[in-house]
């Protein structure tokens with residue numbers, strides 16, 4: 001029997017028409033109350049889930065990943081952190097709450113490419129992971145780029161971001177000296193950008209077509225800020241913590257993705273669930289935070305393409321309540337920026353929100369280098385063990401020959417093997433090493449190629 005004989009007659013054009021267009025609005029009605037302009041962006045491997053390191057961001061696309069989403073830390077919800085990646089290869093961290101660094105690692109980002117941190121305010125649930133990133137990022141390849149921290153001043157200098165950094169460095173004195181036996185180069189250098197918290201609308205970052213502006217939040221104490229990032233016709237805002245204010249509406253106006261914190265009006269019920277007495281919950285909200293109704297009110301003022309809430313317990317008993325409160329004023333698209341791992345892709349046409357599949361037992365990604373000079377440069381460590389450790393305890397170490405079995409004795413590296421910076425031309429690097437450390441380098445090249453092609457297209461034909 002030939003294949004031809006298995007072929008069946010096609011259904012009637014009418015049946016095909018009915019089946020193809022059944023369930024598809026085709027402009028005949030509006031589908032969904034929350035889905036105006038919400039659709040998968042091109043280039044997703046799966047419209048259902050994001051899997052770390054499987055998707056290249058489009059050159060004109062923004063991706064936002066919620067790396068920490070609650071003020072009360074718990075597995076599944078680390079303290080607040082909002083990560084923004086841009087198609088030009090840049091990335092930005094807005095707040096770096098306690099524990100959130102674990103989600104960055106699990107999402108496949110190397111510690112040395114996380115180098116721009118914007119802190120909304122100095123409550124520890126917004127910067128608790130900074131000491132870890134500072135120390136282990138330096139160890140893990142942040143050898144040639146400083147950590148850059150942006151944050152508000154306080155009403156007096158002792159409450160400003162610069163003073164916090166100074167205090168953090170003092171706290172880490174032992175750790176920094178200990179890690180000086182490693183090749184950390186620029187690792188301990190921090191560029192602190194403390195801005196005047198009163199300078200509403202001030203631009204604190206303006207590089208590669210990206211601007212970040214800030215405004216004051218009313219969060220019980222002076223020195224709390226909201227941030228807005230604009231790039232390539234796309235924008236996002238993260239308010240940080242605070243009471244709803246006219247400044248939020250003014251400075252976040254028209255942003256594509258508006259992210260605010262929120263608290264549902266469930267003080268009495270929450271007290272039974274969370275163990276926070278009602279008077280403490282009520283007082284905390286009314287002096288520091290944004291009720292669900294106010295989050296919706298502000299979304300309606302700001303009119304974003306997508307409104308989001310984070311810094312909230314993602315609990316079944318309050319999620320629907322939160323939505324109901326927000327819907328009192330805001331009829332447009334809305335999603336939770338919680339629990340950890342919510343991923344948002346943004347292009348000019350579409351915005352899409354997915355669950356990210358973040359592994360529980362990940363490993364570090366190799367450090368990523370820009371390789372501007374075509375070379376891998378490993379700095380010389382500043383210290384030796386002899387510099388920072390008395391001989392006695394080293395002399396008590398058991399002779400390795402006593403525990404390594406016969407024939408399994410590795411060649412130990414007890415002293416740093418070179419006595420100056422190690423410099424290796426890329427073409428002589430083992431391909432596997434170049435492969436693992438050069439992704440960022442290749443991405444940047446691809447983006448520059450995209451931009452030059454766009455520019456070439458724009459030139460008039462002769």
Ligand SMILES: [Zn+2]
Nearest residue numbers: 071123125241
């Ligand atoms: Zn907070």
Ligand SMILES: [Zn+2]
Nearest residue numbers: 121123219241
């Ligand atoms: Zn706070």
